Amino acid sequence: MMSASKRSAVRCVVLVLTSCVALACEREDRRLNSQQPRAPSQFVSQVSLQPGPTIVSDTVEGPYDDDAYRTTEGQVLFEQMNCSGCHANGGGGMGPALMDDEWIYGSRPDQIFASIAEGRSNGMPTWKYRLNDQQIWELVAYVRSLSGLTPKGARPSREDHMMVKPAPSQTPNAKPKNSGLPGAAIRP
Amino acid sequence: MHSLFDPASPQARAVASLWWWMAGVGGVIWLGVAALAVYAAVRGRGTRAADDLMHIPAESHRRIEHVVTAGVVITVLILAGFLTYDFSVGRLLAQHPQRALTIDVTGHQWWWEVLYEDPDPSKRIGTANEIHVPVGEPVQFKLRAADVIHSYWAPNLNGKRDLIPGYVSTLWFKADTAGVYRGQCAEFCGLQHAGMAFYIIAEPKVKFAAWLAAGSTPPDPPTDPALRYGMRVFMSSGCAVCHSIGGTDARATVGPDLTHLKSRSSIAAGMLSNTRANLTRWIENPAAIKPGVRMPAVPFSPADREALVSYLETLK
Numbered sequence: 025m026m027s028a029s030k031r032s033a034v035r036c037v038v039l040v041l042t043s044c045v046a047l048a049c050e051r052e053d054r055r056l057n058s059q060q061p062r063a064p065s066q067f068v069s070q071v072s073l074q075p076g077p078t079i080v081s082d083t084v085e086g087p088y089d090d091d092a093y094r095t096t097e098g099q100v101l102f103e104q105m106n107c108s109g110c111h112a113n114g115g116g117g118m119g120p121a122l123m124d125d126e127w128i129y130g131s132r133p134d135q136i137f138a139s140i141a142e143g144r145s146n147g148m149p150t151w152k153y154r155l156n157d158q159q160i161w162e163l164v165a166y167v168r169s170l171s172g173l174t175p176k177g178a179r180p181s182r183e184d185h186m187m188v189k190p191a192p193s194q195t196p197n198a199k200p201k202n203s204g205l206p207g208a209a210i211r212p
Numbered sequence: 213m214h215s216l217f218d219p220a221s222p223q224a225r226a227v228a229s230l231w232w233w234m235a236g237v238g239g240v241i242w243l244g245v246a247a248l249a250v251y252a253a254v255r256g257r258g259t260r261a262a263d264d265l266m267h268i269p270a271e272s273h274r275r276i277e278h279v280v281t282a283g284v285v286i287t288v289l290i291l292a293g294f295l296t297y298d299f300s301v302g303r304l305l306a307q308h309p310q311r312a313l314t315i316d317v318t319g320h321q322w323w324w325e326v327l328y329e330d331p332d333p334s335k336r337i338g339t340a341n342e343i344h345v346p347v348g349e350p351v352q353f354k355l356r357a358a359d360v361i362h363s364y365w366a367p368n369l370n371g372k373r374d375l376i377p378g379y380v381s382t383l384w385f386k387a388d389t390a391g392v393y394r395g396q397c398a399e400f401c402g403l404q405h406a407g408m409a410f411y412i413i414a415e416p417k418v419k420f421a422a423w424l425a426a427g428s429t430p431p432d433p434p435t436d437p438a439l440r441y442g443m444r445v446f447m448s449s450g451c452a453v454c455h456s457i458g459g460t461d462a463r464a465t466v467g468p469d470l471t472h473l474k475s476r477s478s479i480a481a482g483m484l485s486n487t488r489a490n491l492t493r494w495i496e497n498p499a500a501i502k503p504g505v506r507m508p509a510v511p512f513s514p515a516d517r518e519a520l521v522s523y524l525e526t527l528k
Contacts, residue, residue: 100359101505103464105453154453156508 080133084200086133088165089174096180098166101159103184110147114170114183119147123170123189130202131173136164172198214394216367220414221385226301234294241290258280305371308384312350315343319362319375319397321506322404323468323481328424328527337427338456340468342476344413345387346420350382360402366395366412374399387414394482403504409482423475430459430471431527442523450510451520457527467507473527478507492521 090092102108112120120128129139140160143150151160169179172195179192189195219225268276291507316327328337355364357375365372369485370385397408415423434440445460446452454467462470473479476486480502484490492502495517498507 153448154450156450156510159508197299 079130079138080202081130081132081134083132083134086096086137086164086168086174087161089133089168090178091165092178092180094162095165095169095174095178096162097160098159099180101155101163102166105151105155105163107163108185113183113187114167115188122167123195125171125198125201127201130169130200131171131198131204132200133161133164133168135202136167137161140164140167170195170198213392214367214396218368220368220389220391221370221387223305224368224374226304227367227371230297230301233297237290237294305384305420308352308382309350309386312352312384313346314352315345316354316356317343317364317375319357319359319364319401319408321359321402322397322408322502324408324410325358325465325468328427335424335428337424338458338469339427339472341478341481342408342413343410344415344420344423346375346417347414348392349417350384350386355381355383361395361399362401362408363399364395365398366393366410368393369412369414372398380477386410387472390414390416392477397458404481404502407481407483407502411477411482426475427472430457433459434523435527438519439523439526442519443520445512445516445520446523449512449520450508454507470527471523473524475528488521488525491524492517495521 088098096185106163110117112119114123115121116124120126125131127135129135129144137160138150140155140163141150141152155163165174165178166180168174169192172179176193176197180194181191181193183191216224216228216231219228224492266428314329316325316329318325318327324343326339326341326343328335328339353364353373355373355375356379357377359377361377362375363372364375364383368391369387370383373381373383375381379426382525391414393412393414397405398404401408426447434443443460444458452462452464454464455470456463456465458469458471474486478484479486479491480494483501484494495510495512497509498505499509
């Protein structure tokens with residue numbers, strides 16, 4: 025059996041050792057009033073969390089709207105850049121359909137150009153650093169031809185894929201639309 | 213260089229000798245017919261054809277019958293002979309070897325994508341517009357088209373074969389003479405159909421094996437800051453959207469694989485020799501060299517373009 029004095033000595037040592045652990049405690053330093061870090065100098069193009077903003081436009085015609093050759097070049101790009109990956113040949117999938125008459129950001133040429141060039145929220149990438157302006161205008165012409173927004177004679181008459189509706193050249197003419205967003209989301 | 217009359221494989225030789233026989237026999241017949249026509253015209257001068265035909269004596273009649281019968285029989289025999297010969301050449305070309313080096317060739321508007329198959333994916337080699345093959349070994353091409361109908365035609369090694377979208381056609385040959393043989397798209401495929409050439413480089417087995425081994429090793433990324441900048445220009449601009457460079461983030465398959473760009477002798481599907489000046493000119497404005505080409509002119513600053521070309525020059 026341990027003597028009473030020995031026991032208290034052990035207690036003492038344990039107490040000292042335990043309080044050593046307390047020494048290791050340090051209060052986290054929350055710099056509540058210091059200078060805020062700056063953003064990096066290089067920025068990438070951003071998209072907003074909610075759909076929009078979009079541009080108000082009264083442009084009616086894109087530069088290649090009546091150019092059948094450029095429209096089909098746009099069709100080739102649509103395939104090569106894997107637009108179909110989300111828009112599924114214009115029918116829509118992960119991305120919105122392009123052959124109907126619903127337009128989140130408007131169906132005028134410069135509105136579609138902006139959507140392709142800058143990208144949009146929910147996954148549409150920014151293309152302006154990857155494609156040049158001419159290529160984006162070609163895509164604009166093709167996208168608009170899908171729902172009959174370009175002159176009938178310049179629209180592609182044939183698709184290489186199974187389509188849920190007749191070729192663009194067989195689509196009835198349509199009128200351009202502005203954004204389908206509530207007015208609050210539209211900024212000039 | 214691009215000629216049916218300079219065959220470099222047994223297959224092309226069979227086609228060439230069929231051609232010579234047909235041209236020879238056909239030429240002799242043509243000369244004979246022409247001579248007979250001249251003879252008939254000279255002999256019959258001054259007689260009135262209608263009268264003659266009305267009063268042909270019986271024995272002349274029989275003679276004419278013999279001549280016509282002999283003509284028909286000879287014609288049928290010669291044509292049947294050529295038909296048999298043609299079938300035998302066709303059979304020779306169609307008998308694919310059991311084991312052959314298989315190369316996937318895909319026609320694009322307006323260049324040739326080349327992929328060396330291998331069970332080991334790390335040894336699959338992609339290149340463009342230049343096909344290296346070993347001498348003395350059977351080589352089989354699997355021909356595909358990415359957009360419209362193209363046609364493979366390298367007459368020194370074998371005949372012509374169409375590339376049809378959605379269909380795999382095959383063609384094989386065994387090169388027996390080392391050399392560089394030109395090929396060309398032989399089915400009108402759009403604006404730059406004529407500017408869609410390729411080269412087949414037949415080389416000794418050892419040299420080919422060395423090329424193949426080098427092909428599966430991507431070039432080291434540059435360490436020099438200027439070259440690293442050029443690489444960044446490539447990766448951050450439109451280049452990487454269409455082209456791929458092994459060992460980097462650029463993995464697109466729209467345009468030709470540039471992993472070993474400088475190992476090729478030409479650029480733009482055989483249109484330009486692969487020099488620094490030509491490469492710069494090509495990047496500056498591809499449509500000035502090949503109007504209608506799918507590669508766009510990317511608006512680089514001159515300094516960026518220089519850096520980009522310097523980087524591309526390192527892709528040996």
